[in-house]
């Protein structure tokens with residue numbers, strides 16, 4: 052099963068402000084370029100609990116459509132208020148999550164949420180990373196990247212610059228962290 056990350060960040064690397072607002076991603080009418088095409092290619096969405104809570108609070112769960120959404124948390128979650136989405140919970144090491152999803156026949160997982168992405172990256176379980184950088188510095192917030200147990204080498208696939216100032220870079224990752 053392929054595992055992909057597709058996210059937007061401020062130029063200084065934040066997924067959201069400290070209060071979870073991500074207004075800066077859409078300033079000036081910018082759009083998450085090529086997201087629809089990417090989303091059409093995935094068959095399961097894996098969300099960190101905090102991202103799930105933000106999406107739920109905004110009433111945006113229906114944006115996932117009919118695709119199964121797996122929310123990761125080590126605590127019991129209440130899905131009773133979730134409408135128009137197929138949601139379930141999993142927890143464990145990223146490698147176990149991947150095995151469980153593969154056993155169910157999923158082909159392409161969309162991994163989302165800062166800490167969640169960081170855990171999958173550290174475990175060598177992200178195959179493709181597409182980051183759209185928005186030309187704004189916000190100074191503080193929820194980071195896309197964090198500490199890594201060793202260097203993670205990426206292969207640059209393509210970078211696209213858009214008229215609205217967004218710069219989207221796509222990388223392939225061959226494996227996990229290498230010892231320094």
Ligand SMILES: NC(=O)c1ccc[n+]([C@@H]2O[C@H](COP(=O)([O-])OP(=O)(O)OC[C@H]3O[C@@H](n4cnc5c(N)ncnc54)[C@H](OP(=O)(O)O)[C@@H]3O)[C@@H](O)[C@H]2O)c1
Nearest residue numbers: 058059066067099100101102123124125143164165166167
């Ligand atoms: N700009 C973008 O494209 C973008 C994309 C995604 C998210 N965001 C934003 O990023 C923020 C959330 O990111 P975040 O880094 O704070 O958190 P996150 O990754 O969404 O959620 C972290 C939580 O997920 C759970 N988790 C992750 N991996 C797990 C595993 N293997 N097993 C069990 N539980 C696991 C843990 O929940 P428990 O503590 O319950 O155990 C952990 O505390 C939000 O503001 C969201 O809106 C922005």
